Amino acid sequence: MNAPVPAAEAANSSAAPVFPDPVSPSKISARGVSVYYGQKRAIDDVSIEIPKNYVTAFIGPSGCGKSTFLRSLNRMNDTIPGARVEGEILLDGMDIYRSAMDVVQLRARVGMVFQKPNPFPKSIYENIAYGPRIHGIAASKGELDGIVEQSLQRAGLWDEVKDRLGDSGTALSGGQQQRLCIARAIAVDPEVILMDEPCSALDPIATARIEELIDELRGRYAIVIVTHSMQQAARVSQRTAFFHLGKIVEYGTTSDIFTTPREERTKDYITGRYG
Numbered sequence: 277m278n279a280p281v282p283a284a285e286a287a288n289s290s291a292a293p294v295f296p297d298p299v300s301p302s303k304i305s306a307r308g309v310s311v312y313y314g315q316k317r318a319i320d321d322v323s324i325e326i327p328k329n330y331v332t333a334f335i336g337p338s339g340c341g342k343s344t345f346l347r348s349l350n351r352m353n354d355t356i357p358g359a360r361v362e363g364e365i366l367l368d369g370m371d372i373y374r375s376a377m378d379v380v381q382l383r384a385r386v387g388m389v390f391q392k393p394n395p396f397p398k399s400i401y402e403n404i405a406y407g408p409r410i411h412g413i414a415a416s417k418g419e420l421d422g423i424v425e426q427s428l429q430r431a432g433l434w435d436e437v438k439d440r441l442g443d444s445g446t447a448l449s450g451g452q453q454q455r456l457c458i459a460r461a462i463a464v465d466p467e468v469i470l471m472d473e474p475c476s477a478l479d480p481i482a483t484a485r486i487e488e489l490i491d492e493l494r495g496r497y498a499i500v501i502v503t504h505s506m507q508q509a510a511r512v513s514q515r516t517a518f519f520h521l522g523k524i525v526e527y528g529t530t531s532d533i534f535t536t537p538r539e540e541r542t543k544d545y546i547t548g549r550y551g
């Protein structure tokens with residue numbers, strides 16, 4: 277295994293670059309990760325340490341592998357026929373593909389929020405209560421009620437739904453459904469929350485509310501967000517990884533990436549000159 281080296285130094289060597297965080301300890305890290313769909317390599321030998329307590333944005337042109345890499349962080353690719361992951365993904369140092377870690381437990385620790393809000397076709401209450409119940413997090417109905425309320429509070433949804441917890445989650449607006457999905461992820465006490473373009477199906481007002489929410493949750497979780505919006509990456513993240521052709525070309529603080537990118541490809545992409 278390679279020791280982490282500064283990104284600039286690594287970029288000049290022939291070995292694949294390793295991107296340690298400049299300040300924060302790692303929560304989840306990739307070492308030499310490649311992801312294949314059949315013969316096609318969508319992610320090519322990526323190593324990165326994703327820090328605790330920050331929002332990390334994955335940016336890059338369409339098809340560069342952002343979602344594929346995101347999904348490899350909680351084994352979501354396992355559900356895609358023919359998909360294969362090589363290398364190591366370490367959650368607090370434990371290899372999520374090779375240890376005895378149960379995938380259901382893993383996905384509680386590393387939650388996922390999708391592009392299109394996907395509440396269960398069940399009540400608002402049940403959308404939140406299901407996870408804590410199957411993971412044995414709540415010992416009593418009273419405790420479960422408390423988790424439901426706290427999760428909805430943290431997702432900024434409690435005041436809007438407290439009088440209609442029995443209504444279907446699918447009856448909420450798109451923005452409310454997305455906050456419900458975030459509350460559902462929070463309810464099982466995750467350490468990492470992965471968000472794949474969580475605002476792309478939402479209008480500007482709902483988007484602003486989700487961005488505020490991400491900011492409120494920052495510090496409590498390691499959050500990773502895939503986004504096509506440079507403005508959104510600049511608003512919500514403290515760290516940014518720029519992907520290109522299945523590799524991370526550049527990683528750093530969001531302010532550095534947006535003000536003084538080192539790589540021409542990053543510069544072209546964030547200034548809209550990529551073509």
Ligand SMILES: Nc1ncnc2c1ncn2[C@@H]1O[C@H](COP(=O)(O)OP(=O)(O)OP(=O)(O)O)[C@@H](O)[C@H]1O
Nearest residue numbers: 313316318336337338339340341342343344345356
């Ligand atoms: N289920 C799949 N089966 C086969 N190939 C796939 C699958 N999902 C993605 N790919 C391919 O892997 C590559 C990376 O796709 P991915 O969706 O990860 O990129 P992305 O950067 O997230 O793109 P976008 O920004 O457009 O969502 C692309 O060439 C894509 O066609």
